């Protein structure tokens with residue numbers, strides 16, 4: 001599904017390049033649940049951003065379903081981004097002024113999903129994450145774990161095939177973190193490909209592959 005070959009990302013300094021990612025080779029199959037682990041600054045977020053088509057400033061080859069990303073027109077890339085990827089962030093990135101319902105609705109509005117279908121998708125997600133009673137609340141009225149559940153609901157509302165999660169449990173207590181990881185396991189069992197960046201080794205146990213990164217490089221890859 002995803003094939004990265006010799007990916008470099010760097011910043012051009014006055015005298016030399018400083019590498020954020022160097023020589024990344026990584027193949028991810030549909031249905032994988034991959035964990036990127038490594039110390040702060042290892043390049044995990046940078047790699048997720050490239051995979052999720054949020055960052056085009058890199059060298060090397062990125063194939064998504066055998067299509068070379070770099071030669072795609074920006075319209076095509078943006079369509080691919082919208083249809084295939086869902087993003088989850090450590091700090092939830094919900095919109096404070098919107099209710100739970102409206103936050104989940106935003107990606108569907110971007111995709112021009114009709115009103116009736118939107119309502120039915122959101123109702124299903126609220127039900128799934130036991131948030132029906134919370135649908136008219138604002139993010140600040142929810143616990144961190146609940147906010148992240150809304151973040152997940154929003155990310156999967158458009159039924160992306162790939163879910164990218166950057167430190168999804170970084171701000172949560174261990175019980176809430178476990179709940180989030182259980183949801184990931186369920187989504188993965190339903191066929192969603194998941195790529196998460198985390199510092200927490202226990203989160204990696206939910207996945208089937210572990211990729212250890214150090215200083216912008218992949219140091220080790222393991223099957224779990």
Ligand SMILES: Nc1ncnc2c1ncn2[C@@H]1O[C@H](COP(=O)(O)OP(=O)(O)OP(=O)(O)O)[C@@H](O)[C@H]1O
Nearest residue numbers: 011019020038039040041042043044045046047197
């Ligand atoms: N746009 C940028 N300009 C300059 N440096 C950058 C930029 N983006 C990332 N970096 C640097 O690249 C390195 C990798 O950053 P990245 O956020 O990908 O690491 P990370 O492994 O996700 O870290 P963390 O676990 O702290 O989130 C860091 O040293 C960071 O300062």
